[in-house]
Amino acid sequence: MVRSSAPLRRLGAELRRLREATGRTQADVGEAIGRSHTTLVNWERGKNKLSKSDLVCLLAELRVPADVRKGLELLRAEAGTGTSPWAVYGLPDWLRPLISFEEDATSVTTFQPVIIPGLLQTEDYARASHATAPQLAAPDNIERWVAARMRRQQRPRNDPHFRLHAVISEAALHLYVGGVAVMAEQLRQLVKATETDNITIRVLPSSRGDHAGVANNFTVLHFANPSADPPLGYFDGPLGGHMVSDAGDVAAMVTMFDDLRAAALAESESASLLAAILEEYQ
Template sequence: MTGSSPQLRRLGAELRRLREAAGLTQTQVGDAIGRRHTTMVNWEHGNTKISETDLVRLLAELRAPAEVRKGLEQLRAESRHGAGQWAVYGLPEWLRPLVSFEEDATEIRTFEPVLVPGLLQTEDYARAIHDAGRHKVAPEFVDRWVQARMQRQQRLTGPNPLHLHAIIAEATLRLAVGSPEVLADQLDHLLDQSKSANITIQVLTATHDGYGGIATNFTLLHFANPEIDPPMCYFDGPLGGHMISDAGDVATMDGMFGDLRRMALAPGESREMLARVLHELREENDHG
């Protein structure tokens, strides 16, 4: 999925529609333009980029109207610049698809059993995580990766902000990341963000044993037009991240998120817990 972008996915979906409307199989169209079946599959799933020449030949074979061709050629052009502002940050290949899809998502649902979700991290908290993860982030990239994370958070503000629903395990609120002051500032930031109309934060208490089978973080991305841009899922670990596009797998993860949402404290109760943990942490710091 390293070549994926929202534009490529849209282009692929439209190419599939045109082919099906023409009553042709992927093999038939591929044979007509001199491309293999696997190439056609990758184009239609948005997994690989299509050259301008191949797109022109493909649209001619599918007898696409002139106005349709113009729109799809524009999508292809946009996909070439999908990295755009992110190229300067030196992000790893496994993270680039998430960043690209994140820009186009309308809603993100995320579960974090260990760390505060990236879209809600303060700069100091993010830097502490990256400094600690030297097996994953080379020291010379820390500043750039932290700034990329701060830049991604701009999706939460503006005229059409992203809707974020985050479920965070209680242990995350108490995990020492950086100094006690860094953690206190992070909890204060979570409290502030939880008051935003487009952000929902729920805490999964440590006494709740119903989520023991979910041993990883995961993020679900939903888009404005699910018919063209179906939901996707992302999760990561020490060796990198993975995008999941299989509809059945994504639906399973969406079901898991629904279970977690029902288990977690309601948003109001979660704010109360955040405030309580923050108060306890500051008292410990004052008496330490």
């Protein structure tokens, strides 16, 4: 059984609530059960699964009633066991939470000011984007990371209930990643994606000038049950990526995306612009 991130998040939220009810800190509780502060943080954020013995020790330390313990033990079991299928790709630690949560998301909104969003990249474009920074992506890792990116694209391609909403800066469409042939193939794929019911692409034209996302890329993941699994944010840079769980920060990302989408071209106009830029590459 593949580990599911949604149950892990619910378990983490409950563990955080129970700890906070005691007035104790993560560092204090972690020291009491022989675990680091970072370990407690990751448990409460749903990043890492607890072993059964760790959960027993933690609940005992927090003096959680027996009936509540049983429910939490079932929730831990629901998260599944076994090795993640993503382990073979040798992904960096900072990327794994995004992929885990992405598997449970029902919709994803993303803005990219410089490059094509990963869920819409062609294989050659993805390979070229990694190869431009060899100091950050060792050659031995590139092919595995590209394969992982192609696997992530199975959700928008094969699950009609999954929604992908992307706003892409026009500048990203003119940046020669991998050369003319690679960009022509990439534009063809974007044009094809605009014909897919569960994918929307809007282009933010350069003529719009300055905008809220001019120096930012970000993604927001939405889940089927927002009350139990509120949206999560994500952004990355040259040295890694970061999940954002703070409700206020995620809400700001949602507002920013709405503003960028409103400033972008309509879907039909975006499709026409993509086709026109494709003609330039051809």
